[in-house]
Each structure stands twice: as C-alpha cells, then as structure tokens.
Amino acid sequence: MEQKNIIGYSKEYEIKDHPSVEGLKIIEGKSNFPISWLNKQGYCEYQLYLEHMKGIKTQATPEMTHGIQIHKELENIFKESSTPSTFEDAVEASKKEASMSRECFVIAPDYGIRGYIDEIWMTPDEIVIIDDKPGRTPYQSTMNQVRAYCLAYKNMTNEERKIKGALRERGTGNLFWIEVFTPEVEKEIKFTIDRMHGLFDGTKPFIPTKNPNKCQSCNFKNDCEHAN
Incomplete structure (x- = not known):
C-alpha cells in the first residue's frame, strides 16, 4: 500500500476565533469544533x-503526554518513507491504487466539525478511517469520534465507496472495533454533533457525569461543583 503524506488542500476557508468559547472557531460563518471534543463529551459534558x-x-497527564509522543514518532517515521500529495490527488489516485496516509486533516463546515485522522486507508473498494486509542474498549465517546471523522471525510469528498470507521490499540496493529458508516450511523452522529453545537450556543445544558469513578480521575475535579 503506497504511503502518501497529505501536504495540501485545494480549498481554503475563512477561519476566525469564536468570541467566547476557547478552541471553537467560526468557519464559513458557522461554529466549528474539534472532533476530539466528542471524546470529552462522552466522558463528561x-x-x-x-x-x-x-x-x-x-496539566497534561502522563498518559496524554505519552500518547502525544507516540503520535509524533509515528508521524515522523511516516513522513520519511511517504510521497507528498494533495488531499484531492490522493483520494482520486486511490480509486485505482490503494494508499494510506497519517494525520489527515478533514473539515466539514456544513456540520461545524474538523480534526486529524490518525490513519486512513484508501483502496479502490473502500475507505477505512482509523483512530488510535489506549486499551481495547470501544467506548461510545471514541466510537462517536471516529464516526465524525467519517462524516467529515464523506462531506469533503462526496465519497461513493464504502466508508468504515475503526479503533486501533495504540502502538499495535490490533483493530479492536470496526463498523460500516451506514445511513443509520450517519444520522446518529449528526444528532450528537447538533447537541454539541447546542451546548456552545446555550440552547442545551452541559450535563455532568453521574459516575463517581469518572469524577475521581478527572483533572477538573478540584474546580467542579458537581464532583462526587
């Protein structure tokens, strides 16, 4: 499978900082959040x-720091052995010859989401979008993250090939969860994304977790009035 390092995109977007929500952007006139926030939302809104x-x-936890380090090391190794390509050229070429890319940026202003796919396999028959996670448990939050990557990729490309989302155990080749991005799955993730935008525009309340175990391991427990 040919390795392609995505270095450019044909379309540019107007991007502004949101006036009151840190990390939120205004892209093409619509609020846009990082897809990774879906993982936080599933843990505790x-x-x-x-x-x-x-x-x-x-402060970043040791686990977070270790994860960032692994990501960087894999990215550097990949860049050394990959061929530079634009996103559009890589997608088009993959319809005839399989390829893979890492840290592939996707954005869907229509849905207000953006993010970096850890690894994407593009073959003439299907697209497989992979997110690396520690452990082997497919949590709702991590599944939603991959589903949003699938939605953003589909929105960018109008892809007609089958799209699959997968979770992989970090540092291994173990794909411990994989699903086809069906219309039903697409409908569900759009609903969750709409809820996220409702949180930030004030039309929906932030609901704290009721799981005391999550509270005990939360970095925000000393600042949270809901901590158990």
Whole structure:
C-alpha cells in the first residue's frame, strides 16, 4: 500500500476565533469544533464547560503526554518513507491504487466539525478511517469520534465507496472495533454533533457525569461543583 503524506488542500476557508468559547472557531460563518471534543463529551459534558467556557487549565497527564509522543514518532517515521500529495490527488489516485496516509486533516463546515485522522486507508473498494486509542474498549465517546471523522471525510469528498470507521490499540496493529458508516450511523452522529453545537450556543445544558469513578480521575475535579 503506497504511503502518501497529505501536504495540501485545494480549498481554503475563512477561519476566525469564536468570541467566547476557547478552541471553537467560526468557519464559513458557522461554529466549528474539534472532533476530539466528542471524546470529552462522552466522558463528561461538564468538562467541556469548565475547559472551554470558563477557561480552566489543567496539566497534561502522563498518559496524554505519552500518547502525544507516540503520535509524533509515528508521524515522523511516516513522513520519511511517504510521497507528498494533495488531499484531492490522493483520494482520486486511490480509486485505482490503494494508499494510506497519517494525520489527515478533514473539515466539514456544513456540520461545524474538523480534526486529524490518525490513519486512513484508501483502496479502490473502500475507505477505512482509523483512530488510535489506549486499551481495547470501544467506548461510545471514541466510537462517536471516529464516526465524525467519517462524516467529515464523506462531506469533503462526496465519497461513493464504502466508508468504515475503526479503533486501533495504540502502538499495535490490533483493530479492536470496526463498523460500516451506514445511513443509520450517519444520522446518529449528526444528532450528537447538533447537541454539541447546542451546548456552545446555550440552547442545551452541559450535563455532568453521574459516575463517581469518572469524577475521581478527572483533572477538573478540584474546580467542579458537581464532583462526587
């Protein structure tokens, strides 16, 4: 499978900072959040409020630092052995010859989402979008993250090939969860994305977790009035 390093995109977007929500952008006139925030939303929505609405900062955990380091190392190795390509050329070429890319940026202003896919396999028959995670448990939050990547990719390309989302155990080749991005799955993730936008525009409340185990391991527990 040919390795292609995505270095450019044919379309440019007007991007502005959101006036009150840190990390949120205004892209093509619509609020746009990083897809990785879906992982936080599934863990505890109130984390999003504390971090991005109130601006509370926390220190990165050893697990987070280790994950970032692994990502960087894999990206550097990939760049050394890959061929530069634009996103559009890579997608078109993959209809005849299989290829793979890492840290592939996707954006869907229509849905207000953006993010970097850890790894994407593009073959003449299907697209497989992979997100690396520690452990082997497919949580709702991590599944939603991959589904949003699938939605953004489909929105960018009008892809007619089958799209699959997958979770892979970090540092291994173990795909421990994989699903076809069906119309039913697409409908569900659009509903979740709409809820996220409702949180930030004030039409929906941030709901804190009721799981005391999550509270105990949360970096925001000392600043959260809902901590158990």
